[in-house]
Amino acid sequence: MSFLSIKGAVKQFGGLRAVDGVSFTLKKGEIVGLLGPNGSGKTTLINLVSGALPATAGEIRLNGQRLTGLRRDRIARAGVARTFQLVRILPSLSLIENVKITAVFGHNAHWGRAAERVAREALEMVGLSDRAEAQAGDLTYIDQKRLELARALAAEPEILLLDEWLAGLNPTELSEGIDLIRKLHQGGLTILMVEHIIDAVRALCPRVVVMNSGQLIADEATDAALSDPSVITAYLGGEVDA
Ligand SMILES: Nc1ncnc2c1ncn2[C@@H]1O[C@H](COP(=O)(O)OP(=O)(O)OP(=O)(O)O)[C@@H](O)[C@H]1O
Numbered sequence: 696m697s698f699l700s701i702k703g704a705v706k707q708f709g710g711l712r713a714v715d716g717v718s719f720t721l722k723k724g725e726i727v728g729l730l731g732p733n734g735s736g737k738t739t740l741i742n743l744v745s746g747a748l749p750a751t752a753g754e755i756r757l758n759g760q761r762l763t764g765l766r767r768d769r770i771a772r773a774g775v776a777r778t779f780q781l782v783r784i785l786p787s788l789s790l791i792e793n794v795k796i797t798a799v800f801g802h803n804a805h806w807g808r809a810a811e812r813v814a815r816e817a818l819e820m821v822g823l824s825d826r827a828e829a830q831a832g833d834l835t836y837i838d839q840k841r842l843e844l845a846r847a848l849a850a851e852p853e854i855l856l857l858d859e860w861l862a863g864l865n866p867t868e869l870s871e872g873i874d875l876i877r878k879l880h881q882g883g884l885t886i887l888m889v890e891h892i893i894d895a896v897r898a899l900c901p902r903v904v905v906m907n908s909g910q911l912i913a914d915e916a917t918d919a920a921l922s923d924p925s926v927i928t929a930y931l932g933g934e935v936d937a
Pocket residue numbers: 708711713731732733734735736737738739740
């Protein structure tokens with residue numbers, strides 16, 4: 696049975712169909728890459744699933760529950776958490792405060808000590824637990840990305856949506872980042888990840904879905920997709936840089 700189900704999702708911005716009738720499903724515990732050239736509609740699709748934007752048409756369900764039409768906070772409660780391409784931390788608050796907020800407003804709605812415990816566990820998972828009291832705005836770029844992920848994890852999601860979380864990392868950080876995502880997946884988390892770094896997609900995702908001009912052009916095993924001529928033509932104008 697499908698866990699995340701996206702059926703005929705459409706997002707229209709004026710005359711532009713940024714998402715144009717996209718359908719696919721994810722099974723519980725799956726990790727799937729969402730690929731496509733710049734402007735193909737990947738982030739918009741993530742925005743539809745997370746409720747950051749209302750869909751123009753179509754239906755999105757998680758574990759049978761209809762998400763389309765729900766407010767963003769209800770969708771978070773239903774178990775959807777995400778990271779943003781440009782990190783959205785609260786710079787004037789401490790790390791632990793940043794993360795506690797999502798434990799409160801996340802899937803399991805923790806309060807008080809329980810929220811504190813979940814927040815500390817999330818910081819631990821991303822390797823920031825020794826700096827819990829530091830101010831978020833003082834973090835380096837990679838640590839801000841870690842904090843952003845900790846915020847998503849503290850929501851204790853059923854499904855995690857990563858929007859180019861690995862972008863901008865140096866090779867060592869990238870390999871640590873890949874290990875961390877693998878660990879989350881091995882822990883049972885369902886993950887849909889927008890990613891341009893093909894080595895990371897190969898390392899993490901047995902299956903990919905590929906968008907081009909708002910439409911889904913492939914939904915197949917990663918190796919097959921990366922040698923699929925229609926994907927190669929659309930995705931990188933002729934060559935996949937693996
Ligand atoms: N809020 C918006 N209003 C109007 N147009 C938008 C809006 N958000 C996205 N678009 C347009 O929708 C199209 C898809 O954009 P989107 O950001 O979803 O693509 P993407 O595949 O995530 O690209 P990238 O890989 O560069 O992040 C683009 O043409 C973009 O300019």
